[in-house]
Amino acid sequence: MTVAIPSPPRTALHRLRWAVVDGWTITRRDLIHWARQPVQVVVGLLFPIMVVLMFGYLFGGGMSVPGGGNYREFLMPGMFAMTVLFGIEGTYTAIATDVSRGVTDRFRSMPMAGSAVVVGRSTADMLNAVLGLVVMVACGLLVGWRWHGTVGAALAGFGLLLLLRFALLWLGIYLGLLLRNPEAVVAMQILVWPVLFLSNALVSPETMPGWLGMVAEGNPLSATVSATRELFGNPGWEGDSWLRQHALAMALGWPVLLIGIFLPLSVRRYRRLDR
Amino acid sequence: MSDPDLAVRAEGLRKRYGDKLALAGLDLTVPAGTVHGLLGPNGAGKTTAVRILGTLLRFDAGRAEVAGFDVARQADQVRLRIGLVGQHAAVDEILSGRQNLAMFGRLYHLPSAVADRRADELLARFGLADTGGKPVGQYSGGMRRRLDLAAGLILAPPVLFLDEPTTGLDPRSRNEVWTAVRALVSAGTTVLLTTQYLEEADQLADQISVIDDGRIVAEGTPDGLKSLLGRDRIDVVLHRADDLPAAAALLGRVTGGPAELDQDNRRVSAPVRDRMAALTEVVRGLDDRGITAEDIALRRPTLDEVFLHLTGTGAGTGTGTDPGAGTDPGVGAGVPTPDPNEREVAL
Ligand SMILES: Nc1ncnc2c1ncn2[C@@H]1O[C@H](COP(=O)(O)OP(=O)(O)OP(=O)(O)O)[C@@H](O)[C@H]1O
Ligand SMILES: [Mg+2]
Numbered sequence: 001m002t003v004a005i006p007s008p009p010r011t012a013l014h015r016l017r018w019a020v021v022d023g024w025t026i027t028r029r030d031l032i033h034w035a036r037q038p039v040q041v042v043v044g045l046l047f048p049i050m051v052v053l054m055f056g057y058l059f060g061g062g063m064s065v066p067g068g069g070n071y072r073e074f075l076m077p078g079m080f081a082m083t084v085l086f087g088i089e090g091t092y093t094a095i096a097t098d099v100s101r102g103v104t105d106r107f108r109s110m111p112m113a114g115s116a117v118v119v120g121r122s123t124a125d126m127l128n129a130v131l132g133l134v135v136m137v138a139c140g141l142l143v144g145w146r147w148h149g150t151v152g153a154a155l156a157g158f159g160l161l162l163l164l165r166f167a168l169l170w171l172g173i174y175l176g177l178l179l180r181n182p183e184a185v186v187a188m189q190i191l192v193w194p195v196l197f198l199s200n201a202l203v204s205p206e207t208m209p210g211w212l213g214m215v216a217e218g219n220p221l222s223a224t225v226s227a228t229r230e231l232f233g234n235p236g237w238e239g240d241s242w243l244r245q246h247a248l249a250m251a252l253g254w255p256v257l258l259i260g261i262f263l264p265l266s267v268r269r270y271r272r273l274d275r
Numbered sequence: 276m277s278d279p280d281l282a283v284r285a286e287g288l289r290k291r292y293g294d295k296l297a298l299a300g301l302d303l304t305v306p307a308g309t310v311h312g313l314l315g316p317n318g319a320g321k322t323t324a325v326r327i328l329g330t331l332l333r334f335d336a337g338r339a340e341v342a343g344f345d346v347a348r349q350a351d352q353v354r355l356r357i358g359l360v361g362q363h364a365a366v367d368e369i370l371s372g373r374q375n376l377a378m379f380g381r382l383y384h385l386p387s388a389v390a391d392r393r394a395d396e397l398l399a400r401f402g403l404a405d406t407g408g409k410p411v412g413q414y415s416g417g418m419r420r421r422l423d424l425a426a427g428l429i430l431a432p433p434v435l436f437l438d439e440p441t442t443g444l445d446p447r448s449r450n451e452v453w454t455a456v457r458a459l460v461s462a463g464t465t466v467l468l469t470t471q472y473l474e475e476a477d478q479l480a481d482q483i484s485v486i487d488d489g490r491i492v493a494e495g496t497p498d499g500l501k502s503l504l505g506r507d508r509i510d511v512v513l514h515r516a517d518d519l520p521a522a523a524a525l526l527g528r529v530t531g532g533p534a535e536l537d538q539d540n541r542r543v544s545a546p547v548r549d550r551m552a553a554l555t556e557v558v559r560g561l562d563d564r565g566i567t568a569e570d571i572a573l574r575r576p577t578l579d580e581v582f583l584h585l586t587g588t589g590a591g592t593g594t595g596t597d598p599g600a601g602t603d604p605g606v607g608a609g610v611p612t613p614d615p616n617e618r619e620v621a622l
Contacts, residue, residue: 005430006384008351018384025381033369036410102365106426109329111354112382274333 008111019113026120027127030094034128044090045135048083052076052136055202056143066204069235076136076145077157077228078201081221083132084165085192088172091125093185095176099273108273118270122169129165133158148233157231160251164224167255170262177269201225204236217243220254227251282307282434282465283328287337290323290489297323299489300337305467305482307433310460312480312497313469320489321469322362325438328467329359342434358427362438364419365426366411372398372422373407379426390429397425401455417448424455435459437468441475453478473575485585492585506546507575509553513541514567522568525560529553547573 009015034041055063056072065074098104098117107117147154175188196202198216205216216222226247229237243250283305290298298320305311313321326332328341330350339346342356366375373394380390398407401421411419420440427435437456441449456479460466470476476483477497485493485500493500509530513522519536526534526545530553534545547553550573561568 005355008355021384022382025378029367029370029378032374036369036371097368101368102361102363103367105326105331105361106359106365106379107382108331109354109357109359110379110382111351111384116382274331 006111015113019115019119022113022116023119023123026116027123029120030124031127045132048079048086048132048136049139051082052079052139052143055079063203064207065236066206067235067238070144072140072143073145073234074204074229074236075202076140076143077232077234078199078225079140080133080136080158080161080228081164081199081201081225082196083136084129084161084224085168085196085221087125087129087132087165088168088192089185089188090128091121091169091172092176092188093182094121094125095173096180096184097182099177099180100182104273118173118266121173122166125169125172126162126166129162133161145234147231149231153231153233157228160224160227160231163252163255164220167258167262170259170266174262174266174269177266177273195219195221199225200236206239217241220250220258223247223250223254280307281305281340281343282309283311283339283341283467285324285328285337285339288324288327288334288339289336290320290327290332290334297489298327298334301486301490303484303491305465307465308460308463309481310456310466310468310479312476312483313467313486314471314473314476314483315469315486316471319486321486322438323489324486325359325361325436325467325469329357329436330354331359355430356433358430358432358435360424360427360435360437360440362442364416364423366419366422368412369410371408371410372403372414372418375411375422376426376429380429383430385429393429397428401425402451417444417451420444420448421451421455424452428459431462432464434465434467437466439469439471442471449475487585506548507550507573508544509547509557510542510544510570510572510574511557511561511568512570513543514569516541518564518566519543521564522561522566525564525566526557529556529560541569 009018052075056075060071060075063071063074065071098107104117108114113119147157198212199219199221200216201221205213205222207213208216223243226237226239226244227250229235230247237247238244281304283303285301285303288298288301288303289296301320301324303311303313303324313324315321323332327334328339328346330346330353333347341353344352344356346353366372367378370378376394376397377387377390380393381387383390385393395404395407398404401424403418403422403425406414406418411422414422420443424437424440427437440456441452444452453475456466456468466479468475468479480497483495483497483500484491509526511522511526513519516538519538519541523534523536523543526543530545530547532545534543536543554571554573558571
């Protein structure tokens with residue numbers, strides 16, 4: 001069998017078509033990964049549920065919610081943000097594995113759209129994030145969490161969570177291209193915990209010693225958690241601090257800032273692979 | 276300046292990594308339809324050259340054309356006409372072999388049905404039809420290498436770059452890769468292959484360029500290079516060091532040249548012209564004199580010796596023999612046959 005050599009795209013439209021088709025091919029590849037490793041996917045989805053049960057029931061009794069209210073109602077927005085935060089591990093591993101194995105180089109030696117790797121990766125990861133949130137919402141509903149505002153506000157809350165995921169995606173891509181070592185994900189698995197603990201996801205920063213509380217308040221994760229608590233009408237978001245008063249703006253600003261930094265850095269890094 | 280009869284044309288390629296000059300003005304021309312071997316030790320610049328020609332790496336000076344297109348300015352056109360098989364198998368470990376090939380086919384913009392058909396065809400051709408459904412993570416190194424090669428052939432590219440295609444393969448897998456390469460070449464593909472093994476270049480290449488420290492130090496046909504590099508040698512390791520002078524005299528008489536003595540290893544060696552006749556005579560002569568040999572071997576010059584000869588310096592650290600690969604044929608440039616029994620005659 002002989003295969004005809006396709007011609008490279010000439011028009012902008014043709015180029016766009018390549019970008020979409022190639023991006024989708026890469027996304028499909030990740031979907032096949034899930035299908036071939038169902039256990040890993042299920043474990044990835046169950047792990048946050050375990051954390052919910054651990055904090056909601058095991059430690060939850062000893063937790064106080066500022067301004068009163070149910071701890072699990074307080075906890076769930078933090079847990080949503082946690083799944084979003086942990087998603088960075090998957091992005092990092094996928095990118096670093098491809099670079100270290102030479103798969104990225106193979107892609108680069110092929111006549112495919114240069115954007116496909118990143119577009120495909122982010123589509124797959126965002127799908128994964130949506131799936132993770134759906135599972136967590138189901139889990140939340142089972143443990144007594146509800147949203148009390150409008151559907152629109154709730155959707156805005158999930159929108160903010162996905163925005164943070166998208167921002168972390170670029171951080172993950174950048175680190176993957178930079179470190180090129182899939183094993184280094186172990187470091188990431190350890191480092192996400194302090195980021196989680198030093199936020200308002202599990203406990204209110206007011207209960208922390210002075211400067212730790214300040215760090216926790218300033219944590220980008222806290223901004224998203226506060227804003228989603230507000231949007232979902234869950235307890236614990238009110239506060240006098242400037243950051244609390246502007247939680248929504250911060251929940252938009254932080255991710256936009258992260259994207260503004262790490263998207264160009266990633267693109268540059270990807271281009272630099274040919275140095 | 277593009278010449279349709281040249282598959283690869285590189286002039287004065289220079290590439291610097293920090294203060295390491297990886298390519299120091301490399302010139303290379305490969306006529307279409309031929310196999311060109313780029314032979315060199317670790318760090319010579321082979322991978323760098325292939326990555327530049329395969330559009331993966333920018334270079335600092337010089338120019339390069341592949342299949343008539345400029346590597347730097349017409350990368351897309353080049354990419355449609357090359358297959359690049361890197362030094363390490365670059366395939367997805369979680370996907371099956373078939374899924375890998377189908378994915379790469381789609382990324383070459385083949386219609387899905389064609390990509391699938393092509394995947395099956397290539398799996399069959401590389402003896403992977405039965406294991407095509409298994410995840411690549413379960414493949415052996417040789418199977419992975421063959422899949423990698425297959426992925427480089429999806430478009431039946433006019434020009435194929437193979438970076439050390441058989442390093443780390445056992446003799447059988449190596450033979451399979453060689454057979455595949457020969458089949459491609461007979462179908463008209465031009466192949467540029469890098470290797471650390473003189474033997475491999477000898478087996479496959481029409482022309483060989485020896486590369487060291489980022490420049491070509493010798494070029495020619497395999498036969499031409501071999502005569503340039505010196506003849507085969509016979510090595511005899513003795514049981515008793517006392518026998519060394521007698522054995523050296525014998526080797527000198529049989530080969531007509533001076534024998535070299537290595538006291539520490541109780542070894543004598545000398546260059547030979549007629550391999551088998553010399554071997555027989557030496558064995559008989561040792562027997563007549565009652566000298567016990569621990570090992571007698573005929574061997575080609577090792578890559579180390581090649582470089583000693585060509586550059587006046589050793590090949591540096593690591594040299595041609597690859598200690599990492601358990602399947603290295605003993606010496607970097609073994610005798611050109613994968614059959615180990617023919618390689619050495621041990622008594
Ligand atoms: N990314 C890099 N950064 C810095 N130096 C590099 C890089 N890649 C290669 N080099 C250096 O450039 C030189 C040529 O390397 P290259 O990989 O081309 O050698 P090679 O002939 O393929 O060797 P091998 O047989 O080990 O594969 C070496 O000295 C190497 O250390
Ligand atoms: Mg190399």
